[in-house]
Amino acid sequence: MEQTRVSGSKLSLVDALIVSTICFGLFIVASTQAMLAGYPDAEFSDASNVYGILIEVILAVCALLYLHFRHFDIRSLYPRPQWMGALEGVGIYAVAVVLGGLVTETFEGNDSSIPVVAFSFQGVSLASTVAFAMVNGIFEEVFLLGVLLRGLKGQGMWFAVGFSMLVRLLYHTYQGPVGVLSVLAFGLVLTVFYLRTGRLWPVVFAHILGDIVPVFFGEG
Known part of the structure; x- marks a missing residue:
């Protein structure tokens, strides 16, 4: 029997699982290993940034080829840079940081024995940081929001949001319980904005x- 193809911006659950595995499966495995190892500190370098860029570009190409074969509207995934959208992005980031801080401070205050992952950015250059941030920001939000969230709306809004947030959580578990809460708060703010506007560039x-x-003003 011929497999039913997706069209436009819709995804079947099978398609969503395949895209999630292509894009985030490797990172979910690595995060799970870190969790089982007791949450070791996360160390970043120029070499790890370059490696991350190469891996995400390769995975993105594979996922886009699959979506093209499934007749997904790939052209709609291009984030269209605009100055106003960048300003909105600054606001989104500020709200996400405040919400994440409130959530994690409350959580940490209840139990000091909760493991906290330390991040090390010693010696990381500005060039590799910006390059990785650009690739990673586009990679994660395009596939989490532009593909998974939007594509699964036909399965129900809450299901689409839950699926996207679950994937986001799973590949960030290496950051420990507190870090995951921060990631979820951050992802929730971005998700709400995208749901209200349908625009990718600000997020x-x-x-x-x-x-x-x-890297330059926080834990690093």
């Missing part, structure tokens, strides 16, 4: 800031 820009700012 992509917010994510880019989320990858750059902590």
Whole structure:
């Protein structure tokens, strides 16, 4: 029997699982291994940034080829950079940081024995950080929101949101319980904005800031 093809911006659950596996399966496995190892500290370098860029570009190409074969509207996934959208992204990032801080501070205050993952960015250059942030921000939000969330709306809005957020959570478990809460808060803010506007560039820009700012002004 011929397999039913998706059209436009719709995805079947099988398609969503395949795209999730292509894009995030490797990272979910790595995060699970880190969780089982007791949440070791996360160390970043120029080499790890370059490796991350190469891996995400390869995975993105594979996923886009699959979506093209399934007749998904790939052209709609292109984030259209605009200055106003960048300003909105700054606002989204600020709201996400505040919400994440409130959530994690409350959680940490209840139990000091909860493992906290330390992040090390010693010696990481600005060039590799910005390059990785741009690729990673586009990669994650395009596939989490532009593909999975939008594509699964036909299965029900809450299901689409839950699926996208679950995938986001699974490949960030290496950050520990507190880090995961921060990621979920961040992802929720981006998701709400995307649901209300349908625009990718502001959330992509917010994510880019989320990858750059902590390196030079945060934990690193």
